[in-house]
Amino acid sequence: MQRIGVFVCHCGTNIAATVDVKAVAEALGHEPGVVISQDYQYMCSESGQNLIKDAVKEHSLTGIVVCSCSPRMHENTFRKAAAAAGLNPYLVEIANIREQCSWIHKEIATATEKAVILGRAAVAKVHLNAPLTAGESPVVKRALVIGGGIAGIQTALDIAEAGFEVDIVEKEPTIGGKMAQIDKTFPTLDCAACILTPKMVECAQNDKITIHSFSEIADVKGFVGNFTVTIKKKARFVDETKCTGCGLCTEKCPMKKVPNEFNMGLDNRTAVYIPFAQAVPKVAAIDPNYCLMLKNGKCGVCSKVCSVGAIDYKQTDKFVEEKYGAIVVATGFNPIKIDKYEEFAYNQSPDVVTSLELERLMNAAGPNGGTLLRPSDKKHPHTIVFVQCVGSRCEDEKGKPYCSKICCMYTAKHAMLIREKYPDTEVYVFYIDVRTPGKNFDEFYRRAVEQYGVHYIKGMVGKVTPKSDGKLDVQAADLLANEQLHIDADMVVLAAAIEPDKSARPLATMLTTQMDTNDFFTEAHPKLRPVESATAGIFLSGACQGPKDIPETVAQASAAAAKAIGLLCKNSITCNPCVASSDELMCNGCSSCEKVCPYGAITYIDKEFRMPDKTTRIRRVASVNPAVCQGCGACTVACPSGAMDLSGFSNSQIMAEVDAICK
Amino acid sequence: MQVNNNNEFQPLIVAFCCNWCSYAGADLSGTNRLNYPTNVKIIRVPCSCRVNPMFILRAFQRGADGVILCGCHPGDCHYTSGNYFTRRRMTLLFSMLDFLGIERDRTRVEWVSAAEGAKFAATMNEFTEAVRKLGPNRRLEDLRCRKQ
C-alpha cells in the first residue's frame, strides 16, 4: 500500500495569491494513498524541506508530491530532501502550480481547480514511480573551448591552471578575437593589446593548452563527460610546425591588394599573411582566394623565400577527432551589417564609419598609425558625430530588438579619447538613453561630458547627406531643446548593434543546446545557472550568451571555467537514471528501437529463455546501455510490442497522468 | 469537459510538452505572466518523441476535447532527432483520425522553444478557442457504439 505525502507551497504570495493552497491540500488529502497533505509558506526553504523530511519519517512515506514551482526549478532540491530522509529521490513528483497555474491565471476558483487537477495527476504518477538508482559514467579529463577570443582565452587559461588539458578551437588564423582589434578599454582607458597579448602568449606557452587555429567544429557526438568532437583544420597552406613567423613571405608576396579584415578592410594585406604582429600562433596563412599560385599556379615566391620550407600549396582540410569531458562555447559576437540603414549614408561616404572601424583608425597598429584621419581625404576631422543605437532596440527586420549594452560606454570612450588627443575637435553624441550600469561606468560617462566637453544630445539622427564640399550634413532632432539640428560633420561614427557569430547556430544544433530567437545561447537558468547551457557538460562563456563588455566577459569566462573544472574534477558522473530499458520477455528483437536511437545505446543479444514446456529457446532481444541512453523515449514509441519503456516516464505513469487530468 | 457558470462550454485540453523546449517555454509564459486558459493541462515528457499515440487516444477517450503536442523546433531537439520522428508519427496519426471522421482541429503539433513563452501562450489561447468552437468531443468517445 502506497503512503504518499502531499506538500503544497504558498511560494509567499506567488502561488497563494491566486491558488487557494489550503483547499488544494485538503482536496489532495482525499486522493487514494495520500496519508498526509499539508501546505507551507516556502517549501524550498530549509524549514520547508525539514517538514518534508520529518513527514517521510513520521508517516513512512513511499512517495512525495510537491505542488510548487516548475520542476525545472526545484525538483532537485526536493529530491535531495527526500534522499536525506532515506527515501529514494525518484519517488518525488512535482506539480507545477506556479509557472503553469498561479502565474498565468487570475481567477482563484478556476486556478485552484486546475491546481488540484495538476496535483492529482502528480499523485497518480507517483503511485507508479519506482525507486531508481543512477548509474555512473567516466569523465574524460579534457576540455574543449570553442572560440579563441578573450572569453575563450580566459576560460582555457583557468581550466589549464586547474591542471586539466584544454583545447581551443578558433576559426581565424590567430586567437585574440575582437579584443585584439580594440584600441583602449573602458572605463580605465588601458591599452587592450597590453592586457590581452600577454594572455595570448600564455595560452601558446602553457603545455596544457592546445590551440587549433584556423579550425572549425565539424561534428559533436556523445554526452556529458564523454564527448567525441571532430575538428576540421582548414588548409592554411603553411606547415604550422615549421613556420617561425619571420614574416619574410608576407614582405615578398606580390599580391598586395587583399582587404585586411583585421583593420576592417580600411587597408590592404598580402595573400600570404599573419593577421597582426602579436598573432598567436604566429604562423602565416595563405588566402586561397587571392594567392596567385593557388589560383593559377604561377608565382611560388613565398615558397622560394621561406628558409624552413613551411609553405605547402598541396595542404588540404584535415579532420581530427578528440574526446572531451566538457565543452565551453565562446563564439562571441560581430557588429551587424548596417548597409540597410540608408539614412546614415554608410555606403555613400567613406567618412561614415562604424565604431569598430573607428577603433582601427585610432589604433597605433591601424591603417593610419594611430593618427585619426578622415578615410576620404586623410585630413584631420574637426567635427565628429556619434550615433548610438544603430540597429539596437530596433523592431524592424534591419536591426535587433535588444540593447547591445556596450555601445554607450565605448562611444563615451571614443568621444573622450578624441577630445583628449584633438581638443580642437567638436564631438556630438546622439543618444536615446545613456546606459551605464557598471562599476565606475557612470563616472566615466560624466567625465566625458563634464571634463571633456562632449556634446550629448538627447535625440536621434534622421539623415546623413554627403555634401559636395566633402562634409556630411547631419540632420537630427534635439528633443530637449525641441528643435531640429543640422550639423556639418567631418565624420559620422555609427554604434552598430552586435549580434552572435554566424557559426553559433549550426554549432548549437550540433551541441543540442538551445538558442533564443536572436541566436544567443540560452542559459540553463537566467539567474541561478547563467554559464551553463541546459545540456549537461556544455558551458557558455562571453558574448555568445548575450551582449557583454570585457569585464563581464572575463568574469563569465572564469565562471564557465569553474563549472567545467567542477565537472572535470570528478572521476565519474552520475547518469540520469530515467533511461529506457527493454522487457526481454516481451521484446521481439525487431530492431525498430535501434533504428530510432540517436545515441546508438541499443544493441541486440541472443538470450536463452526457458519455455513453458521446459525447453530452452534462444531469442534475439534488445539491450540498452544505460550509460549511453539519454532518456528521450523515441524507442518506446517505435517498439511495437511495448517491451521498451522509460523509467521515470513509463507508459503507465503517463497514462495515469492522462487519466487523472481527464477524470 | 466542464461547463462554467455562464454555461459556456469549457473544453479540456491536454498538452504534452517536451522537457527541454516547450515545458520551459510554458514556464517562461508563466514567468512573464502571459495568460492562457485554465483549460490547458500540461503533461511533461522528456521529448515529444516520447508521446505514444496511445496517450493521445486515451486522453480523447477519457474526455479530452483537444490534444496538443509541443516540442523543440525541428533541428533543435535536445536529443538531436526526436521531434523528427514525432513529426512523422503525429502526421500519420492525425491523418488517420481525420480519416475516421474525428475533427482534425482537435489535434495539433506545435514547435515552441524555451524562449517562446509568448508563442506558447498565444498557441494555447488559439487552440483552446478553436476547440471551444468545435464543442464537446463526442466522436472519439462514441466511435464504436452498440449496434442499433
Add this chain to the structure above:
Amino acid sequence: MQEAMIKRAKELLADGIVDRVIGWKKGEFSYDHTPAVFTSAQELDESFVCDDFTSANLSKYLVKETIREGKILAFLKPCDTYSFNQLVKEHRIDRDKVYVIGIPGGPKLDIEKIRARGITGILNVRNENYTLKIETIYGVSEMPFYEAISVKCESCKSKKHVVYDELIGEDGEVLDSNRFDMVEKLENMTSQERYDFWRSELSKCIRCNACRTVCPACTCEKCVFENPDSGIENKAAADSFEENMFHIIRAFHVAGRCTDCGECSRVCPENIPLHLLNRKFIKDINSLYGTYQAGENTTDKAPLNEYKMDDCEASIVHERGAE
C-alpha cells in the same frame, strides 16, 4: 500445379534438404482448407491441397516454425513473400531455416462472396472456364468466377515474388493496382460521412481478435492488448478505451510494417473493411514520405523509423481538403 508442388516437396523431403513442409490441408468441404505442416510423403499425398481456396498467407506461421529445429519448405504466393521478407527484416523469421518455393498467386475465391449470393448448403465449388459450378445440397448453382474472388485479390498489388529459393510457374510483375480507390473515396467524403461510415463498420466488431491472430505484422511475443503494463490491456469486450481504440492502435502499430496482404479483412467474421485503415497509412506514407512497400526487401528503413529534415509538418493534415 498441386501435383508439381507435391512432387517437389517429396523430393526435398527425400533429399533431406527440408524436414517439414508448410502448405494447406484439405478441409471437410472444398472451400475450407487450412494451413498445415506436413512431415511425410504420405501426409502430402493424403491431404496437401493448392487450389482457388488456398488463400491463407503462410508467412506468419514460419515465425513459430523457424524456432524449431530443422528446415521447412514453404510455398509462398507473391503477396505472401512480402510478409515473409518483412518478418525476416524484423528478425522474426530465421531465413536460413526456410526453403521458399514461389508459386503463382490468385485470384483466390472467397466463400463468403458465394454465400452472399444466397447460395447455401455448399458442398463443392468447381471452376469451369471461369464459371463456378457450385454443388449444394439443393442442387447446382452457377456464378462468374471473378464475382467471387476475395477482396484482397480484387486489388492485387503484385504478381512478383520478392524472395524465393526456387519457383514453380512463372514470376510476374508488380502491378499498377487500384487499391487506394476506396481510401480516396472516403477521403473525399465529409468528416461526418466518414465518421458515420466507420461508426457503422467498427460497431460490428465482436473483438474476436481474428484480425490480430492472422496478421503477419502482429507477431509480438506479448501483445500490448494483453500486457497489464501497457495501460491498454483488456481482454474482454468492454465499452472502454481499448474497445474503442483497438483498431486504430492496431493499425498504427503495423503502420510502415503492413505489407497490405489483406488477411485482416479476409478473416473478419463481420466483414469490416479493416484493410482500409492500413491502406490509409500506406497511402499517406507513399504521398508524404515517398513510395514505400513493406517487405519489398529486407534492408530499407521503415518510414516511421527514419525522417528527413524537410518532412512536411503535421499541420498538412489540417491544410489538406476543405472539411
Add this chain to the structure above:
Amino acid sequence: MNNSLKDWVDITSGVNVRKCMRCGKCSAACPSYDEMEYHPHQFVYMVEKGDIEPLMKSDSLYRCLTCFACIERCPRNVEPAKVVEAVRLAAVRKQGNNHLIPDQIPAMLDDDLPQQAIVTAFRKYTK
C-alpha cells in the same frame, strides 16, 4: 485627459503609441519639422498622454506631408504619420461635417492647382 478621444485615436490609427521609446528619430527625419508647432515625436507622446485637443487645434496637423519618413525611420514600428492622420481625422469629424460641400468646390478650383493637391484635399476633408 480625454480617454474616449484617446481610445478613438488609438483605434483609428491602429498604432500602439506605448511602443515609442522616445528616440526622436521621427522628428530627426521629418522634412516639415520647422513648420510644425508640435513635432512628430510630440504627436506620439501627447497622444500617449491623452493630450489630444491641443494637437487638434494646432496647424501642425496640416503641415505633415504624409511623406512617411517617420514611419520608414522609426526603429520600433510606431508609425507616427498614422497618429497624425488619426488626429487629423478627429479634428475633421469633431466639426461634425465636411469643411466644404462638394458643390462649392468647382467655383473655387484654380486652373493652376495641381491635380494631386485637389485629390489630397478631398482625402483630407471628405473622410
